[in-house]
Each structure stands twice: as C-alpha cells, then as structure tokens.
Amino acid sequence: MIGNYFKIARRNLVRNKAFSAINILGLALGMACSLLILLWVQDERSVDGFHANGDRLFQVYERGFYDGKVEASYYTQGLLAEELKRVVPEVERASGLEQSRTVTFEVAGKINKADGSFAGADFFSMFSYPLVQGTTETALNTPEGIAISRKMAELFFGKPENAVGQTIRYQNQDDLMVTAVFEDLPANSSQQFDFLRSWKAYVKENQWVHNWSNTSPSTFVQLRPGADPAKVEAKIKEFIYQYTTKTAGSHTELALQPYPEKYLHATFKNGQVDGGRIEYVRLFSVVAVFILLIACINFMNLATARSTKRAKEVGVRKVVGAVRSALIGQFMGEAILLTFFAVVLAVMLVLILLPAFNELTGKRLFLPFGQPVFWASLAGLLLLTGLVAGSYPALFLSSMNPIRALKGRMLSARLGFGATFFRKSLVVFQFSLSMILIVGMIVIYRQMGYIQSKNIGYDRENLLYIPIEGDLVQKYNLFKDEAGKRPGILTISRMKESPTLIGHHRGDIEWVGKEPNLSVPFADAVVGFDFLKTMNLKLAEGRDFSRAFGTDSASYLVNEAAVRKIGYKNPIGKSMWWGNREGKIIGVLKDFHFNSMHQAIEPLIVRLDEQQKWGSILVRTEAGKTRKALTSLEKICKELNPNFPFTYQFSDLEYAKLYHSEQVVSQLANAFAFLAIFISCLGLFGLAAFMAEQRTKEIGVRKVLGASVPNIVALLSANFLKPVAIAMLIAFPVAWYAMNRWLQGFAYQIDLAWWVFALAGLLTVVIALLTVSFQSVKAALMNPVTSLRSE
Incomplete structure (x- = not known):
C-alpha cells in the first residue's frame, strides 16, 4: 500500500509540473533562508559558550549615578581584580583585561604588527584558551613575560616549540621573553588577541591605576563552586568605597553579569543590562519563521485550490472503504515527499549562498555535515515543514463528501466558501508578513542613509x-x-x-x-x-x-x-x-x-x-x-x-565601523524582504494560473458577449488585489510599532513618515498586479472558441 501511495504521489507531481515546481521552489527558498538564519543564530548563541568555567565566570560592570541619570559601563578600576580576589572569599580567581591595541614586534629583523593587551595572572586559568606551550601558572606572572598565539609563534619562530624562552622586541622599546604560546582563538570568542602581557607590567606602565577614581580596563571574576552570584554582587556593591571617599552628587556601584551572556546582552538602560545583539538574534529568528510560513502558505493555497482535481479520486477511495486517517496519511506523505525535494534543493542553495552570506555577516559559517545534530535538525525541519504545509490540505481533502465528489459538486456553497475564505485569509497573512518586511527594509535603509549622510560636524572625507x-x-x-x-x-x-x-x-x-x-x-x-x-x-x-x-x-x-x-x-x-x-x-x-x-x-x-x-x-x-x-x-x-x-x-x-551591525541588518533586511515578496508572488502566480484555468469557459462566454481584454484582465485581477489591500490594514500598524521601537535605539533618527507605508503598499500592489496580470492577460487573449471547447 505504501508503494502505491508513492506511485500516486509521483504521478501527481509529474502530471502537475508547473504547480509542483512552484511548490518545491517556494518551500526550498523558505527553507534555505531559514537554514542560513539558523546557522547565524546558532553561531551568535555559541559565542563565549566554550569556556569550561563559564557558569562561574562573571564580568564586573559599574553603575554610576550622577546629574540625575544612571549610566553603566564595563570600564573598571585598574586594581579592582586583585583586590576582589584578596578581599572577597567567594572570588576564586580574578583578572583585569585592558582594551586591545595594535603594536609592533620585531625578531631577528622580521617586523610585524599584532593586536593584544594586558591580562592578570589568573587569566588562562579562568578562560578556556588552551596553551600549546607553557603553563597557566607562569604564562602571565612576570612583567617581562609575554604570551603569544600559535600564529605569532609560527610567524616569528617557525613553530610554537621554538618560541618559549625566546626574546621578542616590543614597540622597539622592550625586550620581552615568551613565556607561553596559546592556541589561536576560535572565531566564536568575543575576545580576540594575538598576545597578552602581564598585569604587573600594566600597573608599572600606568601609575593612574592607583587612583580609584580612574577607570579603563575590564574586570573578570571566577566564583568558587557553590557561591551565590546575587550575594556576591550585593557584597561588592559598595566595594570601591573601601579605597576612595564618596563624593557629593555622584555614586558608583559594582554589579556582576554572567560572562557567557555578555556578547548578546551588552546594552545598558538606566544602569541595567537591557538588550544588545540578542535583539537581532530574536528579530531574525522571527523573520526565518515568517518566511518559512509564507512558503508553507503557498503550498496550502495551491493544494486546496486544486482540490477539485482530486475530488473524484477521494470519492472513489472512500466508496471502496478508505478511512479518513488513511487518506490523511496519504496526503501528508505526499506533502512530506514534496518537502523532501525542497530540502535537497534548499541545501544546494545554502551551499551556493554561504560564501556571500559569510562575507556579508563577517562569519565563517558552514554546513556541519559530519555532525548528527545537523541531520537531526534537517529531519526536524523536513517533518515540521511537511506537516505544517500539508496539514490543512490533507484535512480538507480527506473531509470531502464522496457523493458530492463523485457527482462533481465539490464546490458546493458551504465547502466552496470555506475553502475560498481560507485561501484568501492565507494570502492576506503572507502579504501582511511581506509588507512588514518591506516597511522594515525601507526604514532601516533610510536610517542608515541618514547616519551616513548627516552632517556630523566635521568632514570625514579625505x-x-x-x-x-x-x-x-x-x-x-x-x-x-x-x-x-x-x-x-x-x-x-x-x-x-x-x-x-x-x-x-x-x-x-x-x-x-x-x-x-x-x-x-x-x-x-x-x-x-x-x-x-x-x-x-x-x-x-x-x-x-x-x-x-x-x-x-x-x-x-x-x-x-x-x-x-x-x-x-x-x-x-x-x-x-x-x-x-x-x-x-x-x-x-x-x-x-x-x-x-x-x-x-x-x-x-x-x-x-x-x-x-x-x-x-x-x-x-x-x-x-x-x-x-x-x-x-x-x-x-x-x-x-x-x-x-x-x-x-x-x-x-x-x-x-560604528554601525557595522546595523549595516549588516540593513542588507539582510533587504534580502529577506525581497525573498518574502518573491515567495508570496510565486504562490499568487500559481493561484492566478489555477483560477484562470477554472474560469476558462466563463472567459470565453464573456468574450463572445463582447467583453474586452482590459475588462477581463480587471475582472481576474480584482479578486487578488482585495486580500493585498486588507493585508495593508493589518501590516502597517504592526510595522509602525516594530520600527518605531527599533528607532528608539538612536539618539538621532528619521521620522516614520506616512509615505514610507504608502510606498510599501504601492510596491506590494504593483508587484502583485504584475504577477497576476501575466496569467490574466494570457487567459483574456485566448481564443473564445478554444475556451468554450475546453474540458
């Protein structure tokens, strides 16, 4: 029986090549987009997640109260790490880390620049950056020592084994001894450096660190097992006032943030952690779901629209004893089979698009074919998409009355209205999502243009x-x-x-x-x-x-x-x-x-x-x-x-560079908005072709009675433009709320002008009209004699 179901499914795919191609292409594009976003989201969420002590690592940040405002930042005092470790029992390890800088090194006449910083002696014991040579205890314990990356060791000394104990010239001023070689940092580390010098050297070079009113470096702590972060945070809240006197009109507090969370949650509002890159992760996760839904809606629309083509098949099966569950299984199986072809095409599209996507996002993403989790995720995407796309058509087709189906009266008033209403509702829904993305694309593009073109008070050209x-x-x-x-x-x-x-x-x-x-x-x-x-x-x-x-x-x-x-x-x-x-x-x-x-x-x-x-x-x-x-x-x-x-x-x-994230978001928004409207139009194209086919005789009669080609084109197009107009009423308030909230992140921003929404609506109407008109004109130009003779 299963083999028979596959045979029927294959025949339906071959018999309806155009509709099968539209369905497969639409689903493939939706899934390819979702896969790309899924890879990006997974990479973003994996940043700093590889540290073995991650659950006990925290970054200290300061909350400052002054001038009636509350501000927060990661800049802390230069001696804070050492004092926290010495005074607070719950702090097992602590390290400062100065901002990365570019400096020049020389070994035996070979000169090159590298990015690096200063860090405390506990740094390599806290963070999981493996040492190729040297030990975590001695890597950063002397002012004259320096730890370098594998890349630097190979550049200057040929291989890591040759580096330890050798001398390297720093900024043409100091001769430092290589105490350790660490593995090149992974791409999913928010900290990126090629060398580290000891904190003792930093304190020696910067006498200002002894003044507890000055701040610059970051401070990290590793709590002891079982320590309660909330209690530690309460204990260190007023910590700096053990070393400096409170001043009237201002007040500073210390607080802790879990280090693995910092990359995605690095924005402060009123002194509290409030968002950051996590907002873009959430945004594009929603976009991925939206685009996949749009693709699934196309499948549902085309499947239910063509239900009359399979009405007699369903009627015969029911008459000979097929139960509804068997019919549901058959149609769901067909949907999953079609989705399987779409998954294969989607993976091929992702392989083609990944280089460009990586260049755009600055990532090094790849399809992990060797990981079982990837195949499990792909299987899950296949089943989920197949079930979502095939659920309504399967339920709809299996519910047909066999007598009506065999008499050819499938489109009775009750059933016909319900199916038509559902299809139009789906069209409204998918075009609403598309218009939200189009409005977002226009607003982000305008805000980025405003930032780049605004007179910032000085000439940055030349x-x-x-x-x-x-x-x-x-x-x-x-x-x-x-x-x-x-x-x-x-x-x-x-x-x-x-x-x-x-x-x-x-x-x-x-x-x-x-x-x-x-x-x-x-x-x-x-x-x-x-x-x-x-x-x-x-x-x-x-x-x-x-x-x-x-x-x-x-x-x-x-x-x-x-x-x-x-x-x-x-x-x-x-x-x-x-x-x-x-x-x-x-x-x-x-x-x-x-x-x-x-x-x-x-x-x-x-x-x-x-x-x-x-x-x-x-x-x-x-x-x-x-x-x-x-x-x-x-x-x-x-x-x-x-x-x-x-x-x-x-x-x-x-x-x-100040707006790199926003530029990436702008370019991704453009691509996703185009993709969403393209997938929506694929479905609209298929529906228009089917409706024109269903009304072939009607068109022939109208032409015989004197209807002109423009009259018929207008008649056929009007039915598809009404759902688009309704979609505007739904999409515009949602888009206004979402983009207004996004713009609040800029102190200087564009206005959300009415014409932005009008332009988005006009673009959608024009694109939809062009999509539908092709089939409408084709049907209107058909010879009425041929139309009236058609079956």
Missing part, C-alpha cells in the same frame, strides 16, 4: 589617522613640517584619541558657579595645533589654539553641549578647571558627533598638548590626491620611523 608610535613620538614636529611640504596634503594635527570615538571621560571638571553636589562627566580630548582646521570643525564663538598665544597651553575649547551644561552666558574668557589645572575658555565649538548616533552629543572639553606620547596624527588630504599623499606619507614614515610599518585608517571607514 581624512586619515596615523598612529603615533616609535620615533614619531619625538619626531612629530619634524614629520608635520616634512609632510606639509608634500603635494596632496592640506593640513596636519594630532589627537590623543581618534575623533571618530572619544571614549575617555573626566568627572573632575569644575567651573565658577557649579553646584557643590553636581557631578558631570565630560568627554575630554587632548589635541595639537591646527586641530580645528584639519577636522574642518566650526567655531560658534572665540578662536582656535594658536602659537601666537603662549598661554594657550593652559586654555580650553568646549563644545556647545558643555556650555549648556555649565550655564555660562558669555563663556569666552571664563575659567574652568581640569582637575587641578585652571584655564580659560578661548573658543566654543559647534556641536559635532564624536560617538555613535546611538548616543546624544555629550559635553566635551579640549586642551592643547603637543607632547603626548601616544595617539594619532590627523592628516587632511586634497580631494582626488589621496593616493599621492599616502605615497609621500609612507616615504616620510619609513625615513623617520624605520622600525615600524606604515599603517593608517580612513576616517570615513572608521565611522562606518
């Missing part, structure tokens, strides 16, 4: 950053003089941080008339001469730093946000204090964005210092002559700083 390192620290003025003479280079300045992202803040800024209990963190920048000219920043009033004024080394520039916070009516010439350093305000900068547009512009204070030992050289090049300028800059750097490779970053590319 602006590049060169790191100040090696001999450039002492030879900056010589570099500036030499580079200023070369063609294509307009102006040069310097800055302690990158102007794209000023992350450093000070809480000790004072001014005349400041309330004693008011604490306001100011973003701070240390710059060189010609900073405003190089950045193309605008002054609201006052002047820039100038060599003509010897007192400018003790003067400040502030932005408009700072003036509003300070309250000075005429700020030029007024006094301010940067810690104990008093100075006069000589200029007010028009507000410019020095952080992501997720954040509002903060108060900023700028001071002059041409002797900073680190930072970036800012170079403004002439439009169209950047390549020539880079050639000149490289030559100068090789002459003045021969032990360091010439490196640089373009300002516009650094700015784009």
Whole structure:
C-alpha cells in the first residue's frame, strides 16, 4: 500500500509540473533562508559558550549615578581584580583585561604588527584558551613575560616549540621573553588577541591605576563552586568605597553579569543590562519563521485550490472503504515527499549562498555535515515543514463528501466558501508578513542613509589617522613640517584619541558657579595645533589654539553641549578647571558627533598638548590626491620611523565601523524582504494560473458577449488585489510599532513618515498586479472558441 501511495504521489507531481515546481521552489527558498538564519543564530548563541568555567565566570560592570541619570559601563578600576580576589572569599580567581591595541614586534629583523593587551595572572586559568606551550601558572606572572598565539609563534619562530624562552622586541622599546604560546582563538570568542602581557607590567606602565577614581580596563571574576552570584554582587556593591571617599552628587556601584551572556546582552538602560545583539538574534529568528510560513502558505493555497482535481479520486477511495486517517496519511506523505525535494534543493542553495552570506555577516559559517545534530535538525525541519504545509490540505481533502465528489459538486456553497475564505485569509497573512518586511527594509535603509549622510560636524572625507608610535613620538614636529611640504596634503594635527570615538571621560571638571553636589562627566580630548582646521570643525564663538598665544597651553575649547551644561552666558574668557589645572575658555565649538548616533552629543572639553606620547596624527588630504599623499606619507614614515610599518585608517571607514551591525541588518533586511515578496508572488502566480484555468469557459462566454481584454484582465485581477489591500490594514500598524521601537535605539533618527507605508503598499500592489496580470492577460487573449471547447 505504501508503494502505491508513492506511485500516486509521483504521478501527481509529474502530471502537475508547473504547480509542483512552484511548490518545491517556494518551500526550498523558505527553507534555505531559514537554514542560513539558523546557522547565524546558532553561531551568535555559541559565542563565549566554550569556556569550561563559564557558569562561574562573571564580568564586573559599574553603575554610576550622577546629574540625575544612571549610566553603566564595563570600564573598571585598574586594581579592582586583585583586590576582589584578596578581599572577597567567594572570588576564586580574578583578572583585569585592558582594551586591545595594535603594536609592533620585531625578531631577528622580521617586523610585524599584532593586536593584544594586558591580562592578570589568573587569566588562562579562568578562560578556556588552551596553551600549546607553557603553563597557566607562569604564562602571565612576570612583567617581562609575554604570551603569544600559535600564529605569532609560527610567524616569528617557525613553530610554537621554538618560541618559549625566546626574546621578542616590543614597540622597539622592550625586550620581552615568551613565556607561553596559546592556541589561536576560535572565531566564536568575543575576545580576540594575538598576545597578552602581564598585569604587573600594566600597573608599572600606568601609575593612574592607583587612583580609584580612574577607570579603563575590564574586570573578570571566577566564583568558587557553590557561591551565590546575587550575594556576591550585593557584597561588592559598595566595594570601591573601601579605597576612595564618596563624593557629593555622584555614586558608583559594582554589579556582576554572567560572562557567557555578555556578547548578546551588552546594552545598558538606566544602569541595567537591557538588550544588545540578542535583539537581532530574536528579530531574525522571527523573520526565518515568517518566511518559512509564507512558503508553507503557498503550498496550502495551491493544494486546496486544486482540490477539485482530486475530488473524484477521494470519492472513489472512500466508496471502496478508505478511512479518513488513511487518506490523511496519504496526503501528508505526499506533502512530506514534496518537502523532501525542497530540502535537497534548499541545501544546494545554502551551499551556493554561504560564501556571500559569510562575507556579508563577517562569519565563517558552514554546513556541519559530519555532525548528527545537523541531520537531526534537517529531519526536524523536513517533518515540521511537511506537516505544517500539508496539514490543512490533507484535512480538507480527506473531509470531502464522496457523493458530492463523485457527482462533481465539490464546490458546493458551504465547502466552496470555506475553502475560498481560507485561501484568501492565507494570502492576506503572507502579504501582511511581506509588507512588514518591506516597511522594515525601507526604514532601516533610510536610517542608515541618514547616519551616513548627516552632517556630523566635521568632514570625514579625505581624512586619515596615523598612529603615533616609535620615533614619531619625538619626531612629530619634524614629520608635520616634512609632510606639509608634500603635494596632496592640506593640513596636519594630532589627537590623543581618534575623533571618530572619544571614549575617555573626566568627572573632575569644575567651573565658577557649579553646584557643590553636581557631578558631570565630560568627554575630554587632548589635541595639537591646527586641530580645528584639519577636522574642518566650526567655531560658534572665540578662536582656535594658536602659537601666537603662549598661554594657550593652559586654555580650553568646549563644545556647545558643555556650555549648556555649565550655564555660562558669555563663556569666552571664563575659567574652568581640569582637575587641578585652571584655564580659560578661548573658543566654543559647534556641536559635532564624536560617538555613535546611538548616543546624544555629550559635553566635551579640549586642551592643547603637543607632547603626548601616544595617539594619532590627523592628516587632511586634497580631494582626488589621496593616493599621492599616502605615497609621500609612507616615504616620510619609513625615513623617520624605520622600525615600524606604515599603517593608517580612513576616517570615513572608521565611522562606518560604528554601525557595522546595523549595516549588516540593513542588507539582510533587504534580502529577506525581497525573498518574502518573491515567495508570496510565486504562490499568487500559481493561484492566478489555477483560477484562470477554472474560469476558462466563463472567459470565453464573456468574450463572445463582447467583453474586452482590459475588462477581463480587471475582472481576474480584482479578486487578488482585495486580500493585498486588507493585508495593508493589518501590516502597517504592526510595522509602525516594530520600527518605531527599533528607532528608539538612536539618539538621532528619521521620522516614520506616512509615505514610507504608502510606498510599501504601492510596491506590494504593483508587484502583485504584475504577477497576476501575466496569467490574466494570457487567459483574456485566448481564443473564445478554444475556451468554450475546453474540458
């Protein structure tokens, strides 16, 4: 009997090639999309999930109360890790970790750059980064030691076994001994580095860590087995006030976040962890379900629409004794068989699309054919999709009255209306989902365009950053003089941080008339001469730093946000204090964005210092002559700083990195919206073809009676446009709510204009109309004689 069922299923597939192809292609596209998203979601959820001590690893974060606000960040005190381990019994291990930096190494004349940081002695005992050579106890226990990755060991020493005990030159300043070699970090680690130096070296190089009011590195703790994280968090809440005095107007608390959760939950709201990348994981999980549902709806629509073709078959089977459960099993089996072909095609599509998908998302995803879990998931997807797609058609066909079916009256008033209503409801549902995705695509695209085109207050075109390192620290003025003479280079300045992202803040800024209990963190920048000219920043009033004024080394520039916070009516010439350093305000900068547009512009204070030992050289090049300028800059750097490779970053590319996640989401939204509407139109195309076939004689009669081709096209198309119009009424409120909530994550955002929804609706109507019109015109142009003779 099973063999007979398969034979019938095969015959139906072959006999109805067009409808079978539409069903298989629609399901395959839906499943391919779902598989890609599933791979991406699994990869996102696997990040930092491989640490053996993961359930006991926590990252410390600070919650600051000041100026009537609550802010939180992962920046902590430099000595916090050591003190937590020493004072809190529940803390078994602890480690600081400074932000990753790019530095230059040299071994036997071979020079290369690598990214790395400083970490505590417990680091490799806490995190599961396997050591190829060395031990976790000795890897980071000396200031002169350094642990390097397998990649670095192979680059400089040939193989890891040759590296331990060897000397490596660091920044052309220090000779460090390799104490350990660790395995290259996996792609699903949120921490990425090629080397680590000991925390003792960090403390030695940064005397500010002894001031508990300063923060910069991250702090991680590993609790002892059985320790209650909530109780530990309560114990360390006021921990820093054992080492510093509380100040009026501000208050700082410590809190714990499970480390494996940090990657997906790294956004704070009112001092509490509130979202992050997890929102995109949830969003695309829903999108995957939506697109798969749209594909399943196509199957249901076409199967129920063509039910009359199999009415007599069902009637005969019932008359000869077939029970309903057997019929349901047969039709479900046919659905699963068709879904199997779709799964095979979907896997082939995924293999073709994975390289492009990986490039877009920055992942290294692959289909894990060697893992039983993958095959189990694929089987689950096959059964789930087959059951969902085939459930209603199976129930519908098996419920047919055998007498009506054999008499050809399957489309009775009751049954015909029910089937038609269900089909139209499914069309409404799938086009509602499609329009939600289209609105999302338009809004995300516009917001990304707004971010990229908005005047951020300075010109990021033709602006590049060169790191100040090696001999450039002492030879900056010589570099500036030499580079200023070369063609294509307009102006040069310097800055302690990158102007794209000023992350450093000070809480000790004072001014005349400041309330004693008011604490306001100011973003701070240390710059060189010609900073405003190089950045193309605008002054609201006052002047820039100038060599003509010897007192400018003790003067400040502030932005408009700072003036509003300070309250000075005429700020030029007024006094301010940067810690104990008093100075006069000589200029007010028009507000410019020095952080992501997720954040509002903060108060900023700028001071002059041409002797900073680190930072970036800012170079403004002439439009169209950047390549020539880079050639000149490289030559100068090789002459003045021969032990360091010439490196640089373009300002516009650094700015784009601030919105990498949003750019990926925008491109994925475009692809998924197109795919959703394409799959929906596949189903609509199939339905239009079937309805035109069902009304062939009616069309012939109408043409004989004088109906024109436009009349018939309008008649056939109208039935399909009504569900699309209803879908708009459902989709637009849902889309408005979803996109309005997404836009709340930006301090600067577009308006949700009415025309966005009108455009989405118009696009959907036009696409649906074009899809249906092809079959309508084809039917309308048919010879009426042929139409009336058709069976």
